Amino acid sequence: MKLYELGLETLRQQLHEGLILxxxxxxxxxxxxxxxxxxxxxxLYGEFPIHTGxxxxxxxxxxxxxxxxxxxxxxxxxxxDGGEPFKPLPADHAFASLEWGLNWCISGHAHHYLMLHAAVxxxxxLAVILPGEPGAGKSTLTAALVLSGFRLLSDELALIDxxxxxLVPLARPVxxxxxxxxxxxxxxxxxxxxxxxxxxxxxxxxxxxxPADSVARMAEKALPAFIVFPRWKADAAPRxxxxxxxxxxxxxxxxxxxxxxxxxxGFDLNAAMVDRCECFDFEYxxxxxxxxxxxxxxx
Amino acid sequence: MRLSxxxxxxxxxxxxxxxxxxxxxxxxxVRxxxxxxxxxxxGALVRAHGLDNALPKSVLRHxxxxxxxxxxxxxxxxxxxxxxxxxxxxxxxxxxxxKGAAYAAANLPPAEGRTFxxxxxxxxxxxxxxxELRLTVAGWVTTHRDSYDQxxxxxxxxxxxxxxxxxxxxxxxxxHGILPETARIRTRPDLxxxxxxxxPGYGNIxxxxxxxxxxxxxxxxxxxxxxxxxxxxxSDLDCLLRSYGCLxxxxxxxLARARALNLLGPLGYxxxxxxxxxxxxxxxEMLKLTRSSFRRSFMDALFRHGMGAAHHSLATPLTRPSExxxxxxxxxxxxxLHLLLPHLLYKATRKExxx
Numbered sequence: 227m228k229l230y231e232l233g234l235e236t237l238r239q240q241l242h243e244g245l246i247l248x249x250x251x252x253x254x255x256x257x258x259x260x261x262x263x264x265x266x267x268x269x270l271y272g273e274f275p276i277h278t279g280x281x282x283x284x285x286x287x288x289x290x291x292x293x294x295x296x297x298x299x300x301x302x303x304x305x306x307d308g309g310e311p312f313k314p315l316p317a318d319h320a321f322a323s324l325e326w327g328l329n330w331c332i333s334g335h336a337h338h339y340l341m342l343h344a345a346v347x348x349x350x351x352l353a354v355i356l357p358g359e360p361g362a363g364k365s366t367l368t369a370a371l372v373l374s375g376f377r378l379l380s381d382e383l384a385l386i387d388x389x390x391x392x393l394v395p396l397a398r399p400v401x402x403x404x405x406x407x408x409x410x411x412x413x414x415x416x417x418x419x420x421x422x423x424x425x426x427x428x429x430x431x432x433x434x435x436x437p438a439d440s441v442a443r444m445a446e447k448a449l450p451a452f453i454v455f456p457r458w459k460a461d462a463a464p465r466x467x468x469x470x471x472x473x474x475x476x477x478x479x480x481x482x483x484x485x486x487x488x489x490x491x492g493f494d495l496n497a498a499m500v501d502r503c504e505c506f507d508f509e510y511x512x513x514x515x516x517x518x519x520x521x522x523x524x525x
Numbered sequence: 526m527r528l529s530x531x532x533x534x535x536x537x538x539x540x541x542x543x544x545x546x547x548x549x550x551x552x553x554x555v556r557x558x559x560x561x562x563x564x565x566x567x568g569a570l571v572r573a574h575g576l577d578n579a580l581p582k583s584v585l586r587h588x589x590x591x592x593x594x595x596x597x598x599x600x601x602x603x604x605x606x607x608x609x610x611x612x613x614x615x616x617x618x619x620x621x622x623x624k625g626a627a628y629a630a631a632n633l634p635p636a637e638g639r640t641f642x643x644x645x646x647x648x649x650x651x652x653x654x655x656x657e658l659r660l661t662v663a664g665w666v667t668t669h670r671d672s673y674d675q676x677x678x679x680x681x682x683x684x685x686x687x688x689x690x691x692x693x694x695x696x697x698x699x700x701h702g703i704l705p706e707t708a709r710i711r712t713r714p715d716l717x718x719x720x721x722x723x724x725p726g727y728g729n730i731x732x733x734x735x736x737x738x739x740x741x742x743x744x745x746x747x748x749x750x751x752x753x754x755x756x757x758x759x760s761d762l763d764c765l766l767r768s769y770g771c772l773x774x775x776x777x778x779x780l781a782r783a784r785a786l787n788l789l790g791p792l793g794y795x796x797x798x799x800x801x802x803x804x805x806x807x808x809x810e811m812l813k814l815t816r817s818s819f820r821r822s823f824m825d826a827l828f829r830h831g832m833g834a835a836h837h838s839l840a841t842p843l844t845r846p847s848e849x850x851x852x853x854x855x856x857x858x859x860x861x862l863h864l865l866l867p868h869l870l871y872k873a874t875r876k877e878x879x880x
Contacts, residue, residue: 251583251586252583253583279548279549280548280549280552281548281549281551281552281555281581281583281584282552283583283587285556307556307559307560307836308560308836308837335587335590336586336590337589337590337591337593337594338586338587338589338590338593388589484593486597487593487594487597488593488597489593489596489597489600491593
């Protein structure tokens with residue numbers, strides 16, 4: 227069953243008792259009374275499968291804190307199976323906090339995978355990995371590519387399966403920050419986004435709804451083919467230049483969440499991935515040009 | 526529900542039964558095991574019983590993840606002990622690894638899948654100044670810079686203030702006893718050091734002999750003030766007892782050691798609780814060590830309820846009160862009141878330092 231089939235009222239009830247949401251290989255049981263979580267899930271997760279029982283990877287809760295802060299400048303807190311790993315946030319950051327919380331659940335626990343801090347997209351069976359230095363425009367580029375027919379695997383977490391070395395999709399919403407929200411709205415006026423959360427530690431954030439096709443195919447792993455280091459530069463003409471594989475390997479190793487932890491396995495997975503990939507630096511200023519270059523790359 | 530009926534304890538008692546668990550059962554079991562710090566052990570049991578293919582894929586991924594963490598820690602311990610051996614080369618005495626570090630470095634029965642946070646060592650008290658100097662030269666520094674804390678550790682405790690390594694950021698607890706200087710029970714760390722076994726390939730690094738591994742683990746557990754990891758430590762004891770229990774003369778040696786070290790009390794608790802909760806095979810005469818009494822039953826119940834703190838589904842209405850009593854008890858055992866009260870008063874009123 228898909229989430230939208232519940233209808234808004236039933237979804238609200240389910241969230242009080244525990245909604246089991248499937249995103250890629252993970253099932254999360256979400257409990258929340260926060261209206262922001264309800265509307266966020268309703269708006270952005272409609273196409274995702276939901277379940278009524280079985281094994282859940284993460285038991286999470288996003289709810290108002292108790293005590294004074296329940297009413298005065300209300301705060302919410304993210305809970306994982308009874309524990310509260312983070313400091314409370316303002317109540318209107320509830321949905322963003324669920325998104326970040328779920329990312330943290332994965333990056334902190336899913337060591338079955340080698341986890342890189344990178345976006346992953348796919349087209350024609352070829353996956354493109356975009357490692358992101360903060361401010362490089364990774365999320366904006368990811369959103370633009372996804373809105374132009376690329377399949378979304380993830381905007382933040384590249385998961386490499388230890389069993390087959392393939393990239394594992396999550397297909398969750400793309401987290402956009404500050405100026406990129408309006409840039410994407412201008413790029414694709416029809417794009418569906420969640421409500422804005424202001425003054426978070428990342429500034430103003432909003433999430434972009436993943437395409438139905440990406441969600442429908444979230445069990446389909448992808449073969450790594452390209453590693454592209456994007457860099458947005460004002461007025462730059464789009465330019466794809468070769469990047470050394472050795473450097474790409476080191477970059478992945480140092481920006482992975484669990485490269486050290488996996489030891490030899492981490493080395494082998496990383497090496498196999500880089501061996502399969504052509505690596506590039508990519509400088510751009512206009513999204514439409516970037517989309518054209520990427521489409522050529524995977525054609 | 527009684528702790529012994531919980532799915533976590535059932536799985537630990539009968540690992541082979543895990544192949545029949547449905548996804549709902551796994552959902553609870555993985556969470557309980559994670560809370561108790563036993564997910565890695567569960568993974569090790571699954572591996573040892575060849576159950577990989579009988580488990581849901583998603584469960585297996587969690588177990589693999591935890592085993593990866595445990596393997597990584599094991600590699601790290603070997604590396605750390607290697608440095609420790611270098612730092613202690615030529616010192617006139619033995620340096621013992623305790624608990625988690627000893628299990629990992631010597632590949633003892635509880636090692637598989639076990640995670641831990643720091644390395645504990647035991648050295649003769651007379652060597653303490655030299656050990657501390659050598660460690661400092663090799664890059665370990667003390668954590669508590671406050672003079673009260675330094676005095677507290679050095680005068681009353683059985684260990685130096687925790688140290689950590691400046692480059693590797695690993696932490697190290699240097700003990701000269703297994704109980705505080707001020708503790709109610711007096712034991713003989715010198716005998717533990719004397720009977721220790723060398724760790725091949727690591728200079729004068731040693732581990733406690735088999736009986737002492739059990740006595741130390743039991744003493745540590747039953748003097749503990751925080752009980753959420755009680756089940757993990759109890760399961761360590763179960764692993765040790767199961768694998769050493771069939772060695773010739775083991776039980777007689779264990780009993781003699783407990784008498785010599787004055788640790789019959791903790792051993793009694795350990796044997797009864799592992800027997801009741803984990804079905805550890807223990808000879809009947811060993812269980813008769815301590816006479817049954819109201820006090821004994823009360824303490825057993827306190828430990829059982831305290832261990833429920835590992836996960837909210839294991840907790841009973843008595844878990845919180847038990848945890849509180851065990852916390853008070855741990856302090857009571859550590860120090861006589863004329864030392865304890867001023868210490869707690871100082872701790873409660875001291876302003877937080879600005880780091």
